[in-house]
Structure formats: C-alpha cells, structure tokens
Amino acid sequence: MNILKNRDVLLAFAIVLLIGGVAARFPAFVRPGNLVNVFNDTSPLILLAIGQMIVILTKCIDLSVAANLALCGMAAALLNGMGVPLPLILIAVVLMGGALGAVNGLLVWKLGIPAIVVTLGTMTIYRGTIFLMTGGAWVNAHQMSAAFKALPRTVLLGLPVMSWIALAVIALFFVILTRTPLGRSFYAVGGNPHAAVYTGIDVGRTQCIAFVISGALAGLTGYLWVARYAVAYVDVAAGFELQVVAACVIGGIAIAGGAGSVIGAVLGALFLGVINNALPVIGISPFWQMAISGSAIVIAVALNATQNRPKGRIILKEVEPA
Amino acid sequence: MTQQTHTARAIPDRLQSPAARALRSWESILVAVAIAIFVTNSFTSPYFLNAWNLSDATFNFTEKAMIALAMALLIISGEIDLSVASIIALASTAMGLAMQAGADVPILVLVGIGAGLLCGAFNGFLVAGLGLPSIVVTIGTMSLFRGIAYIVLGDRAFTGYPPGFAYFGQGYVWWVFSFELVLFTVLAVIYWALLHRSSFGRAVYAIGNNATAAQFSGIRVARVKFILFLLTGLMSGIAAVCLTSRLGSTRPSIATGFELEVVTMVVLGGVNILGGSGSIPGIVLAALIIGMVTFGFGLLNVPGIVMSIFLGALLISVIALPRLFGKR
Numbered sequence: 325m326n327i328l329k330n331r332d333v334l335l336a337f338a339i340v341l342l343i344g345g346v347a348a349r350f351p352a353f354v355r356p357g358n359l360v361n362v363f364n365d366t367s368p369l370i371l372l373a374i375g376q377m378i379v380i381l382t383k384c385i386d387l388s389v390a391a392n393l394a395l396c397g398m399a400a401a402l403l404n405g406m407g408v409p410l411p412l413i414l415i416a417v418v419l420m421g422g423a424l425g426a427v428n429g430l431l432v433w434k435l436g437i438p439a440i441v442v443t444l445g446t447m448t449i450y451r452g453t454i455f456l457m458t459g460g461a462w463v464n465a466h467q468m469s470a471a472f473k474a475l476p477r478t479v480l481l482g483l484p485v486m487s488w489i490a491l492a493v494i495a496l497f498f499v500i501l502t503r504t505p506l507g508r509s510f511y512a513v514g515g516n517p518h519a520a521v522y523t524g525i526d527v528g529r530t531q532c533i534a535f536v537i538s539g540a541l542a543g544l545t546g547y548l549w550v551a552r553y554a555v556a557y558v559d560v561a562a563g564f565e566l567q568v569v570a571a572c573v574i575g576g577i578a579i580a581g582g583a584g585s586v587i588g589a590v591l592g593a594l595f596l597g598v599i600n601n602a603l604p605v606i607g608i609s610p611f612w613q614m615a616i617s618g619s620a621i622v623i624a625v626a627l628n629a630t631q632n633r634p635k636g637r638i639i640l641k642e643v644e645p646a
Numbered sequence: 647m648t649q650q651t652h653t654a655r656a657i658p659d660r661l662q663s664p665a666a667r668a669l670r671s672w673e674s675i676l677v678a679v680a681i682a683i684f685v686t687n688s689f690t691s692p693y694f695l696n697a698w699n700l701s702d703a704t705f706n707f708t709e710k711a712m713i714a715l716a717m718a719l720l721i722i723s724g725e726i727d728l729s730v731a732s733i734i735a736l737a738s739t740a741m742g743l744a745m746q747a748g749a750d751v752p753i754l755v756l757v758g759i760g761a762g763l764l765c766g767a768f769n770g771f772l773v774a775g776l777g778l779p780s781i782v783v784t785i786g787t788m789s790l791f792r793g794i795a796y797i798v799l800g801d802r803a804f805t806g807y808p809p810g811f812a813y814f815g816q817g818y819v820w821w822v823f824s825f826e827l828v829l830f831t832v833l834a835v836i837y838w839a840l841l842h843r844s845s846f847g848r849a850v851y852a853i854g855n856n857a858t859a860a861q862f863s864g865i866r867v868a869r870v871k872f873i874l875f876l877l878t879g880l881m882s883g884i885a886a887v888c889l890t891s892r893l894g895s896t897r898p899s900i901a902t903g904f905e906l907e908v909v910t911m912v913v914l915g916g917v918n919i920l921g922g923s924g925s926i927p928g929i930v931l932a933a934l935i936i937g938m939v940t941f942g943f944g945l946l947n948v949p950g951i952v953m954s955i956f957l958g959a960l961l962i963s964v965i966a967l968p969r970l971f972g973k974r
Contacts, residue, residue, distance in 0.1 A: 385781065431962065435969045440726070440781055441919050444906055445958040452955030460949075558951070566789045569782070579782045611800045611898075615793025621786030622772065629778050 331576045335591045339598055346602045353605055360483060366597025367490035368393075370590050371545045372564070373571040374497050375538030377589040380572055381510045382531045383517070383581035384432060384439035388424070389542045390564035391450035394556075396421045396546030398454045401463040401556035404472045413472070414547060421543015422536045424450060429532030429539075439531075447565070454558045465554035476552045486548050493541065498586045510534060514581025563614075570617040571596055574624040596620065672916035676931040683938050691945040699941075701822035705892065706944075707911075707937030708826040709885040710904055711929070714911040715837040716881040718929050720874045721912055722841075724854045724921030725780040727769060727875065730882045731904035732791035737761035737886035739795040742804030742896040751810045758890065759883040765791055766879015770872035777868075788905070795898040804896040815892025826888050830933075833881075838926040850874070854921030903954065910961040911936055919965060936960075 347354040372389050379386045396417045403413050424446070431442045465473065476486040483491075501507035512520040513530045520527055550556040575592025577584030599620075600613055687694045694700075713730050720727055740761040741754050749757065769787055773780045817825045841847035849870050852860040861867045890896055915932035917924030936957070943953050 431966065435966050437962065437965050437969070438919055441909070441913065441965060442962060444909065445962040448903070448906055448954040448958035452951050452958070455949070455951040456955070460951075563789075566785060569785055570789070573782060573786075579779050609797070609800060611796040612793070614789050614796050618786050618788070618790030618793045622783065622790060625778050625782045625786065626772070626776055629776065 332585065332587050332591060335575065335588070335595060339591065339595050342595070342598050342602070346598075346605060350605050353602065360487070362597055362601045363490075363594070364484050364487045365601055366593055367486045368545045368549055368561075369564075369567060369571055369593040369597055370490045371493055371541050371548075372538075372568040373575070373589040373593040374493060374586060375541035376568045377572050377575070377577050377584050377586070378497070378501070378510055378534045379439070379531075379538045380577050380579060381514045381581055381584055382527075382534045383514045384531055384534065385443065385569070385579075386425075386428060386535060386538045387440065387443040387565050387569075388428060388447040388450055389538060389568055390561045391447045392421055392424045392539055392542040393546040393549060393564065394558070394560040394562075395424065395450045395454050396543035397550035397560055398457060398463070398546075398556045398558075400472075400547040401468060401550050402457065404468055405463065410471055410475065414544070417543040417547045418540050419543070421546065422540035425535040425537070425539015425542070426532065429535030432535065433528035433532040436528075439535075451558065451562075458558070460558060463550075463556040468551070468554060473551050473554050476548045486552060489544070489548065494586060494590055501586055506530075506533070511582055514578075514583070516582070566614075566621075567596060567617050570621045570624075573621050573628070576624075576628060578628060579625065592624075673925065673928050673931060676914075676916070676928060676935065680931055680935050680938070683935060683942065687938060687942040687945075691942065693945055694942065697822045701824060701827070703937055703941035704824060704827045706940045707933045708824075708830045709889050709892075709901075710907050710911060711933035711937075712830055712833055712885050712888075713878065713881045713904070713908045714915070714929050714933060715833055715926065716874070716878040717908050718912045718915065718917050718924055718926065719837070719841060719847075719850050720878050721909075721917050721919065722854045722921055722924045723850045723871060723874055724857065725773060725871060725874065726784065726909070727780065727878045728784040728905050728909075729765070729769060729788040729791055730878060730885075730908055731901045732788045732795075733762055733765040733879055733882035734886040734889060734901040734904065735795040735898055736765060736791040737883045738890045738896040738900050739798050739804070739898065741807075741886070741890055743798065745804060745807055751808055754807070754811055755814070755887050758887040759880065762879045762881070762883015762886060763876060764879070765882070766876045767872075769879065770875030773875060774868040774872040792898065795900075799896070799898045805894065807891070807894055811891050812894065813891070815888045815890070815894075826892075829884075829888070833884075834926060834930050841926050846870070846873075851922065854918075854923070906954070906961070907936065907957060910957050910964075913961055914964050 343354060343359075352358060372393070376386055376389060399420055400413050400417050403416060404410075408416070428439070428442050428446055431437050431446075432439050476484060476489075478485045480488060501510065509520070509525045509530050512523065512525055513527050517527045520530075546560075549561060571592040572584070572589055573579065573592070574595050575584065575588035575590070577588060577592075596617055599616055600610075603610060603612060603616075717727060717730065737758045741758045744754055744757040765787070769780075769784055772778050772783045772787075814825055819825055819828045841850065849860065849865045852863070852865055853867050853870060857867050886901075889901060893900070911932045912924070912929060913919055914935065915924065915928035915930075917928065939956070940953050943956070
C-alpha cells in the first residue's frame with residue numbers, strides 16, 4: 325500500500341489514465357509519434373516548472389518567468405537579425421535570463437522585499453521592456469535565419485532537440501537537487517530558514533541562486549519558444565506563469581517551501597501538457613485551457629494541504645528571522 | 647512567502663509631539679508627492695488644469711481604487727487576493743448573459759454585484775474555511791474566473807447594454823462629479839469608518855500583527871478573513887458594474903492587469919505588504935497620485951505599456967526605498 329501513498333506514483337497513474345481515456349475514443353492519440361509531440365509541446369512548461377520549483381522550494385515565487393521568457397526570446401530574435409552566430413545567441417539568452425532572475429533575487433535577498441511583490445513588478449517591467457526595444461513591432465519568420473528556426477525542430481535519435489534539452493535539464497537538476505550541497509540547501513532554506521542559518525547556509529543568497537536558475541531556464545526557453553513558433557512579439561507566452569505555478573502545485577511542490585521534487589514538477593507539467601493536447605483531440609475549445617489549469621491549481625493545493633495537515637494544534641507559531 | 651517580521655519597538659524616552667509625527671507620516675509624504683505631481687503636470691501640459699479634463703482623469707483610478715479599499719483591509723490582515731481582475735471579467739460576463747436573457751438595469755447591477763460576492767465567497771471559503779495559502783488560491787482562481795469568462799465568450803464580446811445602464815460608468819451626479827467618483831468617495835468614507843472606527847477594523851489589525859494571539863483573544867480569525875474576501879469580491883463586483891457600463895461591452899480580456907495596479911495602490915498607500923499596518927487615507931492619496939500620473943502620461947502620449955513599466959517600478963521602489971535608507 326505504501327506505493328499508493330507516493331504522490332508521484334499517483335500522479336503518473338493519473339496521467340496514464342488520462343492518456344488511456346483519450347486513447348479509448350481516439351486511438352491515434354497514443355501513437356508514439358503523437359506522444360513525442362505531446363512531450364515536445366510540454367517541454368517549455370517542464371523547463372520553467374523546474375526553475376519555478378526551485379524558487380518555491382526556498383519559500384519564494386517567481387511570477388516574472390513568462391515575461392523573462394518573452395524578453396529573452398525577443399532579444400534572441402533581434403541578435404539573430406544582427407547576424408550573431410547561434411551558439412553565441414544561446415549563451416546570451418541564458419546569461420540574460422540569469423541576469424533578469426538575479427534582479428529578482430537581489431531585491432529579495434538584499435532588500436528583503438517579498439518575492440510575490442518583486443516579481444509582480446518585474447513581470448510588467450520585463451514585458452514593457454520588449455515594447456521599448458521594438459516599439460511593439462513583431463519579428464516574423466522571414467526575418468529569422470534558417471539555422472535559428474531549425475535548431476529546436478531538428479530530430480536526433482527520434483526526438484526533437486527541444487525535447488532533448490528538456491531531458492538534459494531534468495537530468496541535470498535531478499542530480500543537483502538530490503546529490504549536491506546546493507540542492508540540499510534549497511530544501512533546508514525552505515524547510516526551516518532558522519535552522520538553515522545555524523548550519524551555515526546563507527538564506528538570502530540561496531534564494532537569489534534559485535531566482536538566477538529560474539531566470540536562466542526562462543531565458544533558454546525564450547529562445548526555444550521564439551525559434552519553434554518562428555515569431556517574437558510583446559505578448560509571447562502572456563499568462564504562461566500561471567500554468568507554470570499550476571504545474572508545480574499539481575506536482576506536489578509545497579507552496580510553503582521545503583518539499584517537492586524534480587520528478588513531481590515534471591509530472592505536474594506533463595499532466596497539464598496532456599490535457600492541453602487532448603482538448604482539441606476530443607473537440608473541446610482551447611478557451612477551456614485557462615479555467616482547467618485554474619481549477620487544477622485550486623484542487624491540487626487543497627489536496628496538498630489535507631495531506632500535510634499537522635497533527636494537533638500549533639499553539640506557538642515558529643518565529644522566522646526577518 | 648508569508649514571512650513574519652517582528653519589529654521590536656523600543657520605548658522612546660520622549661514621545662514625539664503629534665504634529666511632528668503627523669509631518670513625518672507616510673500620508674504627509676504622499677500629500678507632498680501628490681502636490682508635486684499636480685504642479686508638474688499643470689506645467690508640462692496646457693490641458694491639465696481644466697475641470698472637465700481633471701474629472702475625466704478620475705476615471706483612470708476610480709474602479710481600481712474601489713477594489714484597493716477592500717484589498718487594503720485584506721493585506722493588512724496578512725492575506726492577498728490576486729483574482730480581483732478576473733472577478734471583474736467573470737462578473738461582467740454574468741451581466742452580459744443576463745443582458746442577453748433580457749434583464750433590465752437593476753437586475754444587471756444585482757447580477758454583477760452578486761457574481762462578485764460569489765467569487766469572493768469562493769476565495770474566502772478556500773482560504774478561511776480550508777486554511778489554504780491565499781497567494782496560491784487566488785493565483786488559481788485568477789486563472790479559473792477569467793477562464794470561465796473565456797469559456798462563455800471565446801473570442802466574442804457582449805455589446806448592446808440598455809441605454810440606462812450607461813449611467814454607472816458615464817453619468818454625472820452634479821457638474822463635473824461623476825457617479826463613479828461620488829461612489830468611490832462614499833465607499834472610502836465607509837471603509838475609513840470600518841477600519842479606523844470599528845471593532846472589526848481593530849480585529850483586522852490584530853490578525854495582521856499576530857493571528858494566533860488574535861485567535862486567543864477571542865477574535866474569530868477565520869470569520870473575519872472570510873468577510874474580508876467577501877468584501878473584496880463585492881468591491882470587484884461593483885467595479886465590474888462601473889467598468890462594463892463605462893466601456894459598454896464585455897470581452898473576456900476586460901480589466902487585464904488590474905490586480906497589479908490595485909496592489910501597487912495599496913502598497914503605495916503605505917500598507918505593509920506583510921500585514922499589520924496601513925490606513926484608508928493613504929489608499930485614497932495613492933489612488934489620486936496614480937490617477938494623476940497616468941493621466942499626465944496620457945496627455946503626453948505615453949503608451950499604456952510604458953505606464954505599466956512605471957507602475958511596476960513604482961511598486962518595487964516604494965517598498966525598496968525605505969529599506970535602502972534604513973527607515974522601516
């Protein structure tokens with residue numbers, strides 16, 4: 325019975341059920357080629373959910389990821405227009421995303437401003453900056469070089485490069501979070517910041533690193549997004565941050581910090597990805613997506629809370645360092 | 647995310663005189679800023695100093711400021727509601743459906759306000775009833791409420807509201823004083839009395855400073871929080887009536903981004919984002935300032951998205967500056 329209590333197993337089971345349910349009426353949905361498509365479509369969400377998960381582990385939240393993605397994507401498109409070679413563009417978007425994340429992180433670390441306020445503010449600032457850079461103009465497919473557009477779609481060993489990047493990032497952060505001191509410190513900071521300080525972990529610095537990681541992943545995803553859809557404009561991925569948070573909450577990442585896993589975040593993203601891809605197949609308008617991810621957040625957060633409800637009454641609340 | 651800061655207050659040797667304290671308060675800084683912006687605007691644009699133009703300018707903030715009044719109480723109590731803009735979208739969609747079913751003006755208003763109340767009750771139930779964190783809950787309902795509007799409307803829009811309905815967003819009570827402005831003023835007085843002159847208001851502060859202690863001193867914390875979410879939903883419903891009436895149509899993207907401006911207003915108004923302190927006069931001043939700034943930018947033909955950069959920067963710097971200069 326223990327395996328049934330494991331949240332990741334249950335979620336994986338739910339995803340299989342979901343796929344099975346759709347496949348029962350539309351067998352084409354489970355063709356290997358289509359499942360690869362579903363995973364590839366979900367790759368941006370997976371990449372951002374991993375970054376968001378690390379931020380949430382440290383008791384923060386990053387609402388600026390989608391705006392960061394759009395800004396870095398636009399920067400990539402503009403650099404490409406200037407004839408910058410692709411490897412340099414890739415390095416540039418990761419660094420730029422990381423720097424934008426560092427802005428969030430430093431405001432949280434050095435000034436102690438709550439992450440929700442910081443990222444609510446930088447969300448509009450980053451998106452507004454795209455308008456300042458372009459005057460609202462679009463960068464369209466014919467303005468992008470063939471190599472720039474081809475990279476995420478190139479198929480290697482049966483999978484597009486975008487999927488390979490997602491798999492590599494999943495593997496990288498699985499190792500970092502479970503096998504390195506840095507990974508442990510994310511959990512320590514979120515689990516009990518007070519104790520973390522006494523074990524020699526700098527809470528603010530760790531939170532800042534989490535924001536840099538989230539930002540760098542958003543920057544990388546920005547290039548992938550813009551190159552895959554072959555268009556860059558101000559409203560790229562508008563509102564996507566809600567899906568990213570939804571993926572994390574569904575994946576069992578505790579919003580109070582300190583609990584969650586890479587596998588959980590990936591499964592949460594896949595759950596939403598399968599739903600998003602199944603909607604058109606079963607003939608439901610894509611306008612349902614927003615309400616579905618919203619109710620998924622509400623239901624998942626309610627389930628998380630009933631699972632982790634502490635026994636007995638807490639009379640004295642822990643005092644956390646300011 | 648809900649960090650609790652414990653500011654140890656040393657007892658001063660000598661109390662400041664009330665006059666000195668009033669001069670150094672956040673509200674007096676806001677008054678100074680408001681005057682400065684007013685003067686700057688009247689120099690940079692020849693169209694600023696005109697009763698009708700100024701009256702038009704109030705439409706920039708009245709709807710958001712109504713919500714900010716309730717949001718201030720909610721944030722003082724240590725919670726937040728990010729779904730307010732989506733409540734407007736859902737309430738406006740409900741009014742559109744009622745209009746199509748042939749409802750007349752009083753019913754439309756009731757439907758809008760009722761939809762707002764229901765949304766607020768839903769948030770309140772999840773946060774106060776089930777004890778879930780308000781940030782995630784309202785991020786979820788933000789997506790859910792607007793999502794429902796998208797399900798109903800898709801890429802269509804409701805238009806053709808009855809002529810009498812236009813009064814709430816476009817009518818004037820007397821001379822340049824619009825219905826919205828008068829309504830906001832009345833609501834501000836009510837909220838001032840509620841927060842600063844009633845036991846309910848004291849309970850809100852008590853919960854924001856120490857919810858556990860408040861619970862043990864006999865305050866029904868969950869009930870107060872539920873009422874606060876209900877009030878925020880109510881104000882969003884009222885704002886939805888005004889906004890729908892002003893625009894004369896409903897699209898699912900109505901009021902996008904309002905939550906940022908409302909939170910900015912509340913924080914600029916001097917409410918501690920971590921809860922426990924803040925005042926209604928501060929909110930009113932912050933609303934005036936943001937309204938005048940956006941109006942001034944508008945007169946100078948600054949695009950809306952650039953104003954939103956300004957608002958985002960304002961939100962962060964209002965919290966950052968006092969911390970940078972050591973005055974918390």
